[in-house]
Amino acid sequence: AQTVTQSQPEMSVQEAETVTLSCTYDTSENNYYLFWYKQPPSRQMILVIRQEAYKQQNATENRFSVNFQKAAKSFSLKISDSQLGDTAMYFCAFMTPQGGSEKLVFGKGTKLTVNP
Amino acid sequence: DAMVIQNPRYQVTQFGKPVTLSCSQTLNHNVMYWYQQKSSQAPKLLFHYYDKDFNNEADTPDNFQSRRPNTSFCFLDIRSPGLGDAAMYLCATSRDRGQWDEQYFGPGTRLTVT
Numbered sequence: 001a002q003t004v005t006q007s008q009p010e011m012s013v014q015e016a017e018t019v020t021l022s023c024t025y026d027t028s029e030n031n032y033y034l035f036w037y038k039q040p041p042s043r044q045m046i047l048v049i050r051q052e053a054y055k056q057q058n059a060t061e062n063r064f065s066v067n068f069q070k071a072a073k074s075f076s077l078k079i080s081d082s083q084l085g086d087t088a089m090y091f092c093a094f095m096t097p098q099g100g101s102e103k104l105v106f107g108k109g110t111k112l113t114v115n116p
Numbered sequence: 117d118a119m120v121i122q123n124p125r126y127q128v129t130q131f132g133k134p135v136t137l138s139c140s141q142t143l144n145h146n147v148m149y150w151y152q153q154k155s156s157q158a159p160k161l162l163f164h165y166y167d168k169d170f171n172n173e174a175d176t177p178d179n180f181q182s183r184r185p186n187t188s189f190c191f192l193d194i195r196s197p198g199l200g201d202a203a204m205y206l207c208a209t210s211r212d213r214g215q216w217d218e219q220y221f222g223p224g225t226r227l228t229v230t
Contacts, residue, residue, distance in 0.1 A: 045221040106158035
């Protein structure tokens, strides 16, 4: 069974600084996708960034970037120049095909607080 | 804006009293998902529809059922809610299967069981 582990239940960072959220996963699949989702307080979950397992180049979206280490099964998220609006729960997720559709398996999340 | 809408945002029901949560989408996506998210836990997939094709997760209790009368709407029925069913229920959609697309989430319905 695929599992996703986020070892940091809570983190905090000062505004404008950089923070890295950790994620490891376990799978025997060779073809999969990895995602980071953000869930702000009382708002819906939105996609932050995605990474295809077959791509060696790390994905980047503006201030958000990942460090994807396939052999180590590690997928960390770096947020640069943190902003107050980055305060949210962050979920790492692994996508695998199942029953013809793709299934997301989530980690337990990391609660990030950006302090002014 | 195209979106995923969940109603109500907060639902209180009594132990054993059937309850229905609703989800609608304006994205015209073929796949719709229901997740259960308990406090401090990861969202857990209950089931999903690809068009009208229903796919149940192996460990989803029989107490949970779903209906998708058309592309836009999907319902989660809890036949006899127990205290352990109190959770946030998230609806999500994706464009199609085989596309490895992101899933688009609604804001969730927080269910309280008294």
